[in-house]
Amino acid sequence: MKETTGAKLIVETLASLGMKKIFGYTGNYILPVFDAIKDSSIEVFVPSSELGGAHSADGYARATDEVGVVITTSGPGATNLVTGIATAYMDSVPILAITANVPRKKLGKDSFQEVDITGIVTPITKYSHIITSVDELEYEIKKAYALASSGRKGPVLLDIPYDVLNEKVCIKNVEYSLPKAIVPDKNAIDKAIALLNEAVNPIILVGGGAKDASKEISLLAEKLSCPIVTTMRGVGAVDSANLLGVVGYSAPYSNNTQFKKADVVLALGTRFSDKMYAKSKGKKYIHVDIDLAELDKIVETNSAILGDVKDVLPLLLNGVKARNLDKKFTRGALKKNRLTTLASTIAELDLTDVIVATDVGSHQIALLNALGAKNHKELLSSTGLGTMGYGLPASIGASIATGKHVLLFTSDGSFNMNFNEISTAVKYGVDLTVVIANNRSLGMIEDIQRNKFNARYIGIDTPDISYALLAKSMGAQGARLTLPKAQETLQKALTERGVKIYEVRI
Amino acid sequence: MEKHYLSMLVDNKSGVLSRISGLIARRGYNIDSLSVCATEDERLSRMTIAISCDERTFKQIQAQLAKQIEVEKIVELKDSDSVLRELLIIKISCKNNIIPEIVDLTTIYKAKTVDITESSVILELTGRASKLDSFIEMLRPYGIIVMARSGLSALQRGATCLKESD
Numbered sequence: 137m138k139e140t141t142g143a144k145l146i147v148e149t150l151a152s153l154g155m156k157k158i159f160g161y162t163g164n165y166i167l168p169v170f171d172a173i174k175d176s177s178i179e180v181f182v183p184s185s186e187l188g189g190a191h192s193a194d195g196y197a198r199a200t201d202e203v204g205v206v207i208t209t210s211g212p213g214a215t216n217l218v219t220g221i222a223t224a225y226m227d228s229v230p231i232l233a234i235t236a237n238v239p240r241k242k243l244g245k246d247s248f249q250e251v252d253i254t255g256i257v258t259p260i261t262k263y264s265h266i267i268t269s270v271d272e273l274e275y276e277i278k279k280a281y282a283l284a285s286s287g288r289k290g291p292v293l294l295d296i297p298y299d300v301l302n303e304k305v306c307i308k309n310v311e312y313s314l315p316k317a318i319v320p321d322k323n324a325i326d327k328a329i330a331l332l333n334e335a336v337n338p339i340i341l342v343g344g345g346a347k348d349a350s351k352e353i354s355l356l357a358e359k360l361s362c363p364i365v366t367t368m369r370g371v372g373a374v375d376s377a378n379l380l381g382v383v384g385y386s387a388p389y390s391n392n393t394q395f396k397k398a399d400v401v402l403a404l405g406t407r408f409s410d411k412m413y414a415k416s417k418g419k420k421y422i423h424v425d426i427d428l429a430e431l432d433k434i435v436e437t438n439s440a441i442l443g444d445v446k447d448v449l450p451l452l453l454n455g456v457k458a459r460n461l462d463k464k465f466t467r468g469a470l471k472k473n474r475l476t477t478l479a480s481t482i483a484e485l486d487l488t489d490v491i492v493a494t495d496v497g498s499h500q501i502a503l504l505n506a507l508g509a510k511n512h513k514e515l516l517s518s519t520g521l522g523t524m525g526y527g528l529p530a531s532i533g534a535s536i537a538t539g540k541h542v543l544l545f546t547s548d549g550s551f552n553m554n555f556n557e558i559s560t561a562v563k564y565g566v567d568l569t570v571v572i573a574n575n576r577s578l579g580m581i582e583d584i585q586r587n588k589f590n591a592r593y594i595g596i597d598t599p600d601i602s603y604a605l606l607a608k609s610m611g612a613q614g615a616r617l618t619l620p621k622a623q624e625t626l627q628k629a630l631t632e633r634g635v636k637i638y639e640v641r642i
Numbered sequence: 643m644e645k646h647y648l649s650m651l652v653d654n655k656s657g658v659l660s661r662i663s664g665l666i667a668r669r670g671y672n673i674d675s676l677s678v679c680a681t682e683d684e685r686l687s688r689m690t691i692a693i694s695c696d697e698r699t700f701k702q703i704q705a706q707l708a709k710q711i712e713v714e715k716i717v718e719l720k721d722s723d724s725v726l727r728e729l730l731i732i733k734i735s736c737k738n739n740i741i742p743e744i745v746d747l748t749t750i751y752k753a754k755t756v757d758i759t760e761s762s763v764i765l766e767l768t769g770r771a772s773k774l775d776s777f778i779e780m781l782r783p784y785g786i787i788v789m790a791r792s793g794l795s796a797l798q799r800g801a802t803c804l805k806e807s808d
């Protein structure tokens with residue numbers, strides 16, 4: 137057994153788990169870990185703020201399906217992670233946050249930069265734990281990592297007191313074994329098959345938990361001759377001619393009408409968020425989810441199947457009768473305006489090998505609705521928490537993880553929140569094309585004030601910023617584009633290297 | 643609304659009680675009692691929760707609790723197959739002339755007298771929650787000064803038991 141320190145053990149354990157790239161921001165108490173990284177195979181990418189680091193770890197995870205790691209110092213370093221962790225939690229994204237804390241003898245005494253981060257993040261993590269002895273460190277890292285990336289994925293946090301980082305410890309190569317995989321219940325499957333076979337107007341509702349089952353979903357939809365709709369989080373999960381698009385409050389009317397008409401809903405990996413679920417009487421629900429607590433939480437099901445969508449679908453495919461109806465499926469679209477036109481222009485670009493990202497607001501809704509029936513499995517969009525400012529740092533994380541070009545569609549309000557990360561993108565040479573739909577307003581809120589507050593506008597004006605100059609000041613390229621020019625310029629930009637920031641006035 | 647009881651073995655670590663109670667509070671579950679105690683295994687604590695809710699809500703609470711990493715085991719305890727007990731300590735005002743009445747009540751309920759002064763008496767009773775409720779009602783006319791209830795503790799009857807190895 138090799139003797140080492142707590143800090144080195146963290147780095148070696150992360151390396152042994154296959155981590156090569158992590159995000160981190162330094163500070164007094166995390167210094168031993170940064171020092172250990174210097175001699176390791178791991179590269180640390182430094183954002184402009186810990187929040188950027190957390191979103192980057194999230195983007196890394198969405199783009200690769202692996203755990204994104206972010207490390208920070210104690211106190212404000214740790215609290216800056218909170219929005220990023222909550223964003224990942226709401227969208228079931230696996231990130232491992234490692235924070236340093238004050239030495240054990242100073243804990244609980246309101247010491248300088250002491251904060252109870254495990255307490256703060258308890259409701260927004262799958263697991264959070266403060267290490268009390270260096271002997272549990274290796275096991276806890278492996279446990280946290282395994283928990284983040286198994287079952288319903290999600291963020292986890294380990295908090296490590298400074299003196300633990302410096303303590304001597306032996307690497308024991310301990311293992312953490314995960315609970316057994318779930319075997320779907322045969323009765324529930326049979327019931328689901330019977331419901332689908334009796335259905336007159338079945339429909340498949342795809343959520344984020346179905347992202348690995350694109351092929352099976354489209355085969356099933358073909359066999360049933362039925363339409364597919366998705367939640368916001370499910371956008372990009374399927375590639376099928378039967379796909380109508382999104383349903384819910386931000387969806388085209390025609391998609392919602394089709395959903396209402398359905399008599400049997402096969403819901404795959406969704407939590408029936410309040411944004412999508414319009415209760416309609418007389419429907420039967422089959423719900424497949426990996427999280428028992430999601431079954432029967434919002435809708436009462438006629439068949440609840442606990443299991444991974446990917447494992448359950450082949451069983452359903454086997455059992456259902458082919459309906460062979462000659463049906464055409466028409467994708468719904470939002471009303472045409474300058475914003476939706478720009479979104480469609482972007483959606484229609486050749487996006488092969490390009491990762492698409494959005495921020496939060498009207499532009500997000502426009503793009504998520506416009507993205508065609510193509511697979512965008514790595515789509516980066518904060519749909520559960522709706523976190524403005526998520527887009528840029530998440531794009532950086534995804535590009536660092538994959539080396540792919542990222543196309544971010546944002547708007548001025550969201551972009552202004554975290555544009556300090558442009559310099560991070562430039563520093564690490566990522567290939568990134570940003571399109572800012574600049575309406576000089578917090579557009580989505582402006583719409584609400586127009587409709588619900590009698591057009592009494594307040595707090596929605598955004599500052600007049602020259603994004604071209606801003607980009608240049610940080611070493612990126614920037615320009616203003618007109619709508620008609622957008623298609624050509626953007627398609628070209630996607631084949632070029634570096635960071636480009638385009639502003640389109642809406 | 644039905645009464646439901648849950649017995650859980652949870653990791654005996656800091657933060658676990660706050661995760662469980664936070665979950666219950668955040669999701670708006672209205673619980674009757676929650677008690678935590680040590681077990682024969684020092685790595686684990688036992689939590690017993692009593693809840694009045696409909697069947698569907700109960701299933702949801704059970705699923706939400708079961709998925710917490712710190713919850714090692716969780717079972718529903720049924721009235722019929724479990725020993726459900728609660729402890730009550732109650733102080734009532736008591737002048738000398740009513741002592742015989744109090745003694746009668748104590749005997750009927752098999753309660754214990756644990757402290758007595760010129761003006762008050764402290765009684766202790768262990769039993770099912772309904773028995774405690776009725777004892778309290780009987781004492782109310784004498785004037786309850788203070789009381790404390792432990793919340794429910796419970797074990798399954800017979801050979802089955804909630805252990806980590808099960």
Ligand SMILES: Cc1ncc(C[n+]2csc(CCOP(=O)(O)OP(=O)(O)O)c2C)c(N)n1
Pocket residue numbers: 495496497498499500521522523524525546547548549550551573575577578579580581
């Ligand atoms: C961090 C954060 N703060 C506030 C909000 C509330 N909010 C939702 S959409 C929105 C406006 C977004 O404006 P912008 O990014 O310019 O996008 P647009 O709607 O104009 O496309 C606001 C303020 C939020 N989602 N996230």
